[in-house]
Amino acid sequence: MKKTLILVRHATAEDQSFRIKDFDRNLNSKGLSESLAMGKWLVREGVKPDIFVSSPASRAIKTAEIIAGQYKLSVDAIETQSGIYDGGPRAYLQAVTTVSENHSVLMLFGHNPDITYFAEYLSGASLGSMKKGSVAIIEFKNQKWEEISAKTGDLVLYKTPKQVREEDE
Template structure:
């Protein structure tokens, strides 16, 4: 059975400053618009993840919540994985391999550079650096979530907010 992993880098956040901890940085107006555009694009293309996993950092969680709302998904069902915030690509792998086999489409919201490294690790593709709010779609044929590892997936699509805002 085919599995689809959608990796979403959080949308544009407020700049880092000494007054605010990195973990607590919120989306700025551009980031709110990017998240809504991606959510609308997901809905228009009938992309319906079975499970949402997110870093608990404000900017990643808000990106997840806005996309969930656009898809009519209850935001309380978003699964928070604290290790994604600063645990490196290994934390991303742990979040994915721990998912129940009942789910076939997983969307995971995280941070650069780890999310780009993770997408490249799984697919062997060269993404450079994922854009803020960008989504990488990686498909796995005949694999269980727990079996996913290096170069076992196929990058089938990469979309950015700028691309989908141009589609409207």
Template structure:
């Protein structure tokens, strides 16, 4: 059965200062707008994930909350995975490999540089650094979640908030 992974880099967050721990940085007004625009675009494009996994860091969780809301999904169904925050690309792979087989589309919210490395690891595509709020949609043909690994996916789409806004 085909599996689809939608990787989402968190939207723009407030700058890091000595007063705010990195983990606690929130989305700024630009980030709130980016997340809403991407959620609206995903909904209009008919993207319907059946499971959502997010880093628990404030900026990633809020991005997940906004996008899932635009997709008609209650935030209470978001699954947080603490390893995604600073766990390296291997933590993203672990999160994907442990998704139950009854789900066919996973939306995973995380951070750079790991999420960009992970997208490249899965597809062999050179995405460079994923922009804040951007998404990469990766398809896997005839694989179980547990079988997903290096270069097993096909990059279907990469979209940034700027591209979505230009199309409006």
């Protein structure tokens, strides 16, 4: 059975400062707008995640909440996994390989540089650096979640908020 992984880098957040811990940085107005645009675009494109998993950091969970809202889902539907925040690509892999086989489309919200490394690791594609709020969709044919590893997926789409805004103009 085909599995689809939708990787979402959190949208633009407030700048880091000595007053705010990195973990607690929130989305700024640009990030709120990016999240909303990407959520609307995903719904319009017919992308239908059946499980949402996010880093618990404020900017990632808020991005997830806004996008889930476009699917008319409650914020309670979003699972958080602490390792996604600072556990490196291995934590991303664990988040994917432990998903129940009842799900076929996983949307995972995280941070650079790990989310870019992870997308490249799974697909063998070269993304450079995922832009804030961008989405990478990777498909895996005839695999279980637990079997996913290096270069087992195909990058089928990479889309940035800027590209979505330009299409909407």
